[in-house]
Amino acid sequence: MKPTPVKLFDFSFSGASYKARLALSLLELTVEFESIDLMAWETRSDYFISKNPVAQIPLLELSDGTLLRESNAILTWLTEGTPLMPTNSVERAQVFQWMFFESSNIDKNLGRCRFMETYPDWKKMLPPGHLEMCAYLGEEALKVLDEHLRSKQYLVGERYTSADISVFAYVHCSEEGGFKLGDYPNVKAWCERVKDRPGHIPIDYQPY
Amino acid sequence: MKPTPVKLFDFSFSGASYKARLALSLLELTVEFESIDLMAWETRSDYFISKNPVAQIPLLELSDGTLLRESNAILTWLTEGTPLMPTNSVERAQVFQWMFFESSNIDKNLGRCRFMETYPDWKKMLPPGHLEMCAYLGEEALKVLDEHLRSKQYLVGERYTSADISVFAYVHCSEEGGFKLGDYPNVKAWCERVKDRPGHIPIDYQPY
Known part of the structure; x- marks a missing residue:
């Protein structure tokens, strides 16, 4: 069974995070959000690096524990199987x-x-x-x-x-x-x- | 029906083109090749820009006439439905x-x-x-x-x-x-x- 999205680590200013937030809104999906303040170097904290060694937001946590990074990969994951991703x-x-x-x-x-x-x-x-x-x-x-x-x-x-x-x-x-x-x-x-x-x-x- | 790959515009030095060449070889697919010499500015020629306005190789021509650009998108196209692309x-x-x-x-x-x-x-x-x-x-x-x-x-x-x-x-x-x-x-x-x-x-x- 396909896991569900559980939590988005993001930052409001980030356009990359916005891709995920916008897709979640369009698809009417509800997830938990955790803000990781880029400007306060929080993406470089031990806590966050342990979740994403690339030190980037957004990061999407799935219900099976997978931590998915790269905004466009997250967007692909969220939209696959919906009208936002073509089948042709x-x-x-x-x-x-x-x-x-x-x-x-x-x-x-x-x-x-x-x-x-x-x-x-x-x-x-x-x-x-x-x-x-x-x-x-x-x-x-x-x-x-x-x-x-x-x-x-x-x-x-x-x-x-x-x-x-x-x-x-x-x-x-x-x-x-x-x-x-x-x-x-x-x-x-x-x-x-x-x-x-x-x-x-x-x-x-x-x-x- | 899914179109087939017909022709790859590439350049031997290019690592981006190599992604497509390697996938074609692994999948035992045969296509026509046309070398576009980056160093001689051939990606900027009117001929090539009319095919790819981003002026980049590789470029893959499909049997329905589609000109597909971006090496990773070409790689995705070639490997989709093969053992090189997971289904999970x-x-x-x-x-x-x-x-x-x-x-x-x-x-x-x-x-x-x-x-x-x-x-x-x-x-x-x-x-x-x-x-x-x-x-x-x-x-x-x-x-x-x-x-x-x-x-x-x-x-x-x-x-x-x-x-x-x-x-x-x-x-x-x-x-x-x-x-x-x-x-x-x-x-x-x-x-x-x-x-x-x-x-x-x-x-x-x-x-x-």
């Missing part, structure tokens, strides 16, 4: 394509810029020029998305899927990292469609 | 966990160091300190892997899966990027196990 093999492949694109091109660039602009003390620890490179690559990622969404309502198969949740998490709040969504009208319109979905919650919604 | 829901989640870890922590760090050490002209284009950061984060990723493999033969469920293929691609050749696998004996032993699998091919094996 090509559409499934495309959902994974966008989730891996998110992992390497969105999270690492848009997400990092937002984090560093919000917490300037952390920004000082980066090598010079690093954030400028992330900003450049982030714009490239937004261009790809904007072109893809030119004639599409959602990323895959004209239906709202796990790919949209994943990509939306750091794209919709990317202006906090210095990006201008007005430059990407198709992305902006898609963000509005996602926000209008039944069960949608904003990134700063605290379920606990 | 928790093991599947763990396979995705390691593939997303690979995407963000291995490819971006070990892969980048290998590329830049091999092609010093490209290294000069990076911001100062960037490669040192990748090297530090790469060591962190190898530590996580080494600890995980301390008591395990393979990454997930004690069987060779798509997660091993994904992580192996850039880990086994990471010494070309300045890492020392001798410092990670469990990772080194696991690399040897992967190399001993029936159907294994080395990264520089040219199927065309």
